[in-house]
Amino acid sequence: MTAPVTTRTSDELIRAEEPVLAHNYHPLPVVVARAEGAWVEDVEGRRYLDMLAGYSALNFGHRHPALTEAAHRQLDRLTLTSRAFHNDRLAEFAERLAALTGQDMVLPMNTGAEAVESGIKVARKWAYEVKGVPADRATIVVAADNFHGRTTTIVGFSTDETARSGFGPFTPGFRIVPYNDPAALEAAVDETTAAVLIEPVQGEAGVIVPDDGYLTGVRELTRRAGCLFLADEIQSGLGRTGRTLAVEHEDVVPDVVLLGKALGGGIVPVSAVVGRREVLGVLRPGEHGSTFGGNPLSAAVGTAVVGLLETGEFQRRAAELGAVLREGLAELAGRGVVGFRSRGLWAGVDVDPAIGTGREISERLMREGVLVKDTHGSTIRLAPPLTVTEEELRSALASLEKVLAS
């Protein structure tokens, strides 16, 4: 492939980061230098199967040719205008993304956390202007063990002490209920409720799939109570679970869907709030914005991502290979796996703590040439690119079996 950009070894690069890079991550000791499809290669040329896929930012694998081509072409024409002017890529991106998700309007942003923040702002404004909630009284109901990003407002309604502690004071107006508990949700919703904000599958919590009917219940409750259903599909969306959106498993259409991660094709950060006109229509010029949101490079890549999803091929692969993943994990039950949850090509696997922590299992898998990431305690998360082959997936499962047996 291409010539190396550094003469330093992996160990030297890891040591070099320590004094100059903020310690907000604890990466596995692998230094990736290049990648293609489902495979990454480190500085020394060792190859690894990527079973994390950038937390689903790489649903189409590394450097999918349709996406890099869209990016290269756009790089040579126009990259940024700001929203002070129109650009010739944004209309098509919004049209096709709205059509793909069955919604009316698109608010383009960059990172996932920005999409969540924007969704919160829109829901509050809708509550005051449309629902008639008294000024500054709007509440938003969220679920325990949520992950919606890292801003001060968002970590303020996290239940993860590591994410929260030391960052207060926090934004008021959030109520936290247990996930997958319709009665608790119903009890928390009242006339001040602007929205219920949940992940259709809780990713960071360990790929927690709610009971059948839960999402339908959320939809019915929010409709009855006259508040919005905001679905954070930043990790669960865009093919990962075998459908374009995870809410489609119950044929549910939320009022607002938050997208990010894979929307940028693993190339640029692209996020979006997509929703009904009645909701996104509350924003008027000057009330919200983003310098980079909707820039032509992001719009070009995002449109190419939508183009891949329009074929249905990736959703189909995720569903079919998801069955292979599920079967493989079921075979490991009682052989090091004490429990697992999966939907499509996405699984949270609870490993017998006697065998090792999630971190230790991840390190052992790394030495076998498979990259995964632990979530909490002894849980590891599997989320390969949707381009992974059945053979590659089976070899990753074989590596997991080997690691658990040793």
Ligand SMILES: *Cc1c(COP(=O)(O)O)cnc(C)c1O
């Ligand atoms: C990753 C993630 C976010 C935050 O996205 P960033 O791009 O890291 O800000 C929000 N919600 C969910 C469900 C996520 O998985």
